[in-house]
Amino acid sequence: MKKSMGKRIAERRKELGLSQDVVAKYVGVNRVSVSNWETDGKNGTSPKGANLIALAELLKCTPEWLLSGEDEALKTEIRESNAQWHPGFELWDGDTPLRDDEVALPFFREVELAAGNGSTFVQENGGCKLRFAKSTLKKSNVDPQHAACVTVSGNSMLPVLRHGTTVGVDTSKKSIIDGEMYAIDHDGMLRVKMLYRTPGGGVRIKSYNNDEFPDEFIQPEKMQEIKIIGWVFWWSVLNVWNN
Incomplete structure (x- = not known):
């Protein structure tokens, strides 16, 4: 069964050893709001806009993962190794023609x-x-x-x-x-x-x-x-x- 957004927030917060108070202060809301985000019942609410972006940054994940939970394994892998080596930069200046795209x-x-x-x-x-x-x-x-x-x-x-x-x-x-x-x-x-x-x-x-x-x-x-x-x-x- 697919986890809810509230469940993902709560589990990820606990994995990082963060309290609801710490999350609330970082995002700029009160602790009750964080508790509501983690509630899966009909009274539960979810973070949106700037709150969602700040929450994802604190929890070291993407807003998309918080919202949908898709590609969870892939995103975990990206958090552990989020860089790929390339042999160099493609240099250009003001005289370099634009590509079609x-x-x-x-x-x-x-x-x-x-x-x-x-x-x-x-x-x-x-x-x-x-x-x-x-x-x-x-x-x-x-x-x-x-x-x-x-x-x-x-x-x-x-x-x-x-x-x-x-x-x-x-x-x-x-x-x-x-x-x-x-x-x-x-x-x-x-x-x-x-x-x-x-x-x-x-x-x-x-x-x-x-x-x-x-x-x-x-x-x-x-x-x-x-x-x-x-x-x-x-x-x-x-x-x-x-x-």
Whole structure:
């Protein structure tokens, strides 16, 4: 008999020696919510959106495995050995022609989104672009004409987005879906945050690093301070060797 999502969460949590309190603090919910996630009865609930992503990261698995339990053995194997050696990188520059399955998105280095308190940093662009497979954009329903890449600064979105993370933004998607990440212009500050709608037409701005960066609440009468630039559909980060 296939295990339920609640059963998978509970078993994986116990395998890692984590308490419900630890899970609750990491994800940013209360312990009762975690207990409800692990309940298989009719009153049980399940993590969604940003909560699901944070939970999967803490439990060292994928959101897909938590949701469906499919390929459990394969995913366990991937957790134990998640790398495959390749003989090198395929080098290319701005003059290298695009393949048929590729598209180049503009990389606006002069705009640095702040995942901390917010900042605007001007830097020469130099025509830099970032290559994407067309299939990658298609999976996220992103039109290349409405997509661009920018750099995140600050540590308010740790552990998901580190300082220097590159994010892809779809500027055609501005409607708020609770728990999704968006690039926003907040009264002149460019930031990347999770957004939640509040009663009356306001917005709650949430950081993953909630201990250092508490939630911010924008009241309906001050919504003119917020301009949604677009939905964050992709992110990646490059580690820097400090020797």
